[in-house]
Amino acid sequence: MTQSTTTTRSDPALRGGITPAKPRVATVWLDGCSGCHMSFLDLDERLFILAEKVDIVCSPVVDPKEFPPDVDLCLVEGAVSSHHDLEKAKLIRARSKVVAALGDCAVTGNVPAMRNFWEVEELFRRAYIENAEYPDTPEKRKANLPVLNVPPHERIARPLHEIIKVDLFIPGCPPPADAIFYVLTEFLAGRSPNITQVTRFGK
Amino acid sequence: MTMSPTTKPPAESLTLTIDGKDVSCRSGQTILDVARENDIDIPTLCQLDGLTTWGGCRLCLVEIAGSSKLFASCATQCTEGMNITTQSDRLLNYRRMILEMLFSERNHICAVCVSNGHCELQSMAQKLGVTHIHLPYRYPKLTVDSSQDRFRLDHNRCILCSRCVRVCGEIEGAHTKDLKGRGIKTFVINDLDQPWADAKSCTTCGKCVHVCPVGALTERGTAVSEMAKRRAFLPYLTSMREH
Numbered sequence: 001m002t003q004s005t006t007t008t009r010s011d012p013a014l015r016g017g018i019t020p021a022k023p024r025v026a027t028v029w030l031d032g033c034s035g036c037h038m039s040f041l042d043l044d045e046r047l048f049i050l051a052e053k054v055d056i057v058c059s060p061v062v063d064p065k066e067f068p069p070d071v072d073l074c075l076v077e078g079a080v081s082s083h084h085d086l087e088k089a090k091l092i093r094a095r096s097k098v099v100a101a102l103g104d105c106a107v108t109g110n111v112p113a114m115r116n117f118w119e120v121e122e123l124f125r126r127a128y129i130e131n132a133e134y135p136d137t138p139e140k141r142k143a144n145l146p147v148l149n150v151p152p153h154e155r156i157a158r159p160l161h162e163i164i165k166v167d168l169f170i171p172g173c174p175p176p177a178d179a180i181f182y183v184l185t186e187f188l189a190g191r192s193p194n195i196t197q198v199t200r201f202g203k
Numbered sequence: 204m205t206m207s208p209t210t211k212p213p214a215e216s217l218t219l220t221i222d223g224k225d226v227s228c229r230s231g232q233t234i235l236d237v238a239r240e241n242d243i244d245i246p247t248l249c250q251l252d253g254l255t256t257w258g259g260c261r262l263c264l265v266e267i268a269g270s271s272k273l274f275a276s277c278a279t280q281c282t283e284g285m286n287i288t289t290q291s292d293r294l295l296n297y298r299r300m301i302l303e304m305l306f307s308e309r310n311h312i313c314a315v316c317v318s319n320g321h322c323e324l325q326s327m328a329q330k331l332g333v334t335h336i337h338l339p340y341r342y343p344k345l346t347v348d349s350s351q352d353r354f355r356l357d358h359n360r361c362i363l364c365s366r367c368v369r370v371c372g373e374i375e376g377a378h379t380k381d382l383k384g385r386g387i388k389t390f391v392i393n394d395l396d397q398p399w400a401d402a403k404s405c406t407t408c409g410k411c412v413h414v415c416p417v418g419a420l421t422e423r424g425t426a427v428s429e430m431a432k433r434r435a436f437l438p439y440l441t442s443m444r445e446h
Binding site for chain 1: 306310313315316322326329332333335339340
């Protein structure tokens with residue numbers, strides 16, 4: 001990775017300051033358990049150091065709901081599982097200079113990919129009907145799969161790099177906070193992190 | 204009747220070069236043996252001291268000057284004047300590719316594996332800098348044999364190194380385990396491809412479990428990350444037989 005952190009973006013004055021704009025960092029949560037974001041929060045007091053150096057422009061822990069343009073680094077948690085994930089992944093790629101797969105689900109498919117042995121309908125039937133907690137009645141057996149609030153799913157859950165180009169891989173389930181901080185520090189310094197020094201699959 | 208003394212030909216002393224370092228060895232030694240004697244690290248998965256050479260994992264491939272082919276260092280004997288390279292971009296590339304093929308071939312999900320943190324495939328990936336798998340995963344539907352009281356065989360996690368087959372035949376002397384099929388359809392079997400519990404030849408010694416480099420053979424009742432393997436018995440047994 002040769003990404004410079006001092007890349008000129010749109011006029012900093014437009015952002016309301018005379019100081020150079022900070023790198024814009026986003027984090028996204030696709031098909032994962034949010035554990036990687038918990039690990040991100042485990043940066044603890046280092047979050048203050050980070051907040052001085054970057055703007056977190058989009059994340060489950062900040063307000064914006066739409067993925068913004070001109071993102072310098074996007075950390076993506078989770079596998080690509082639903083149509084929504086697929087569209088989001090493409091949007092992230094189009095709007096981010098550097099995309100990092102954060103954690104084993106984004107890197108390998110991991111636990112969300114354990115559904116890949118079954119057809120989506122079999123899976124949904126199991127999750128929403130067979131395992132639903134109401135008595136086994138004729139009504140239950142005739143019950144339909146949910147159509148609201150569950151986005152259509154891809155046949156298999158896939159790692160992020162099978163969908164879009166990924167520049168950085170941070171394995172781990174979840175990656176330790178130290179590993180996340182190391183990657184961010186290296187990114188901000190314009191260096192390529194040697195990621196297997198600090199984490200591995202299943203860490 | 205008196206036993207005739209063993210007549211071994213006197214070991215010839217050889218000199219050769221490994222990674223630019225002049226080393227000496229006895230004839231009959233493999234490149235891997237000599238490299239390790241000289242603190243030169245060559246990665247391996249199927250090889251285990253005390254078991255016969257298998258040469259299946261191909262991680263220990265090395266370059267020998269004068270040949271464009273690669274050689275499995277565990278199965279290649281040293282010859283006089285050999286000039287061996289154990290680390291190069293080409294070798295690292297092949298070694299990573301081998302690991303990636305192993306990861307994509309079956310269902311290796313480290314985060315939920317009993318061997319997480321004790322797995323040689325996992326630690327080898329970290330050691331060789333494998334950060335992701337370039338090949339598409341196959342997601343084969345494979346079985347888990349939990350018929351046996353004490354142990355479990357999970358084909359999802361097997362890398363076909365055959366350590367279990369060798370330790371069962373060579374050390375325990377039971378030969379319960381073997382491999383069936385070829386290529387991607389190869390599987391570890393018990394006796395005549397029976398459920399483990401029905402395999403009469405099995406002594407339930409557990410040696411296969413403890414030489415398994417991954418989470419394919421495990422003790423039952425272990426949860427994620429709990430299956431640390433104990434291999435101290437192997438050099439001990441080998442040493443007892445030799446002396």
